[in-house]
Amino acid sequence: MDADDLSQLVRDINDEGVSYQDMADRSAAAGHPVSKPYFQKIATNSVTTAPNPERLAGIAAGLQRPLQLVKRAAARQFLDYEGRELSGFSDEVRIIVSHLAGMSDEDAHRWRAMIEADERARHQE
Numbered sequence: 032m033d034a035d036d037l038s039q040l041v042r043d044i045n046d047e048g049v050s051y052q053d054m055a056d057r058s059a060a061a062g063h064p065v066s067k068p069y070f071q072k073i074a075t076n077s078v079t080t081a082p083n084p085e086r087l088a089g090i091a092a093g094l095q096r097p098l099q100l101v102k103r104a105a106a107r108q109f110l111d112y113e114g115r116e117l118s119g120f121s122d123e124v125r126i127i128v129s130h131l132a133g134m135s136d137e138d139a140h141r142w143r144a145m146i147e148a149d150e151r152a153r154h155q156e
Contacts, residue, residue, distance in 0.1 A: 036104035037090070038076040044094045045074060054093035063089030081109035095154055 045051065051070040058065040065086055070093060072078050082090060082105060091101040106112040120128075131139055 035076045036107040037082075037101065038073055038078075038108065040094065040096070040101070040104050041070060041074045041090075044096075049094075057095060058089035058093035061089065061092030063092055065089035065093055081105055095150065 041054075044054070051067045051074070054070045055065060055067040063085055069078070069086075070090075073090070087101055087105060088098060090105075091098040094101065131142060134142070
């Protein structure tokens with residue numbers, strides 16, 4: 032399997048210092064338990080079938096990332112699907128995305144880091 036978007040997302044969070052056990056604990060606290068070994072399997076790209084919606088909710092909770100982000104990563108990894116539409120999002124979100132789409136990779140990376148820092152700060156409050 033060449034695509035590993037979800038696996039990479041899990042590895043990135045782990046590289047930030049969040050253990051697989053922490054991920055499992057977060058998912059259980061959110062009411063969507065995902066085991067430590069499953070997070071490890073995702074990280075090593077050893078999961079061969081797409082997670083079901085309940086498990087995706089647990090993965091999102093464990094990673095403390097938006098469910099939509101986790102769903103998109105899973106769709107790319109397991110279904111080789113990348114959505115291009117912005118249906119279902121508010122005008123505010125569509126405007127923000129359109130601005131980001133026109134940025135250089137370096138600028139988009141900087142904005143992602145700022146958004147993720149804000150999410151982490153809100154979770155720590």
